[in-house]
Amino acid sequence: MIQRHVTFAVLPDKAAEFEKLFADEYRPAMASMKGFCAVDLLRREDQPLEYQMVIRFESAETAAGWRNSPAHQELKPRLKSLYSQSTLEVFDVIA
Numbered sequence: 879m880i881q882r883h884v885t886f887a888v889l890p891d892k893a894a895e896f897e898k899l900f901a902d903e904y905r906p907a908m909a910s911m912k913g914f915c916a917v918d919l920l921r922r923e924d925q926p927l928e929y930q931m932v933i934r935f936e937s938a939e940t941a942a943g944w945r946n947s948p949a950h951q952e953l954k955p956r957l958k959s960l961y962s963q964s965t966l967e968v969f970d971v972i973a
Contacts, residue, residue: 879915879971880941882933884964892960893927899957900931907949908933913940929961934971 888896900919908917915934922928935941944950 880935880938881969881971882931882935882941883967883969884931884933885966886929886931886961887963888927888929888961890927896929896957896960899953899960904953904957907947907953908944910949911935911940911944911947913937913943
């Protein structure tokens with residue numbers, strides 16, 4: 879299993895729109911993909927414009943399937959318009 883942590887610095891006036899896009903479109907599209915296990919959106923308590931998306935797929939290959947999918951390619955620019963920067967960390971889930 880693979881787990882991806884994507885941290886976003888959301889633009890000050892875009893937090894509500896970022897959360898809505900995740901809940902209404904991004905999560906459902908991802909959940910329909912082969913190998914999908916889970917996705918959560920976390921908001922940092924002490925920095926409310928910092929979000930972390932925690933994504934789990936069965937394998938690196940199924941995660942790549944999501945990243946390369948038409949649904950992700952359509953949603954990606956919309957998501958990017960709501961944050962100033964992002965970072966990515968990828969983990970193999972051991973236990």
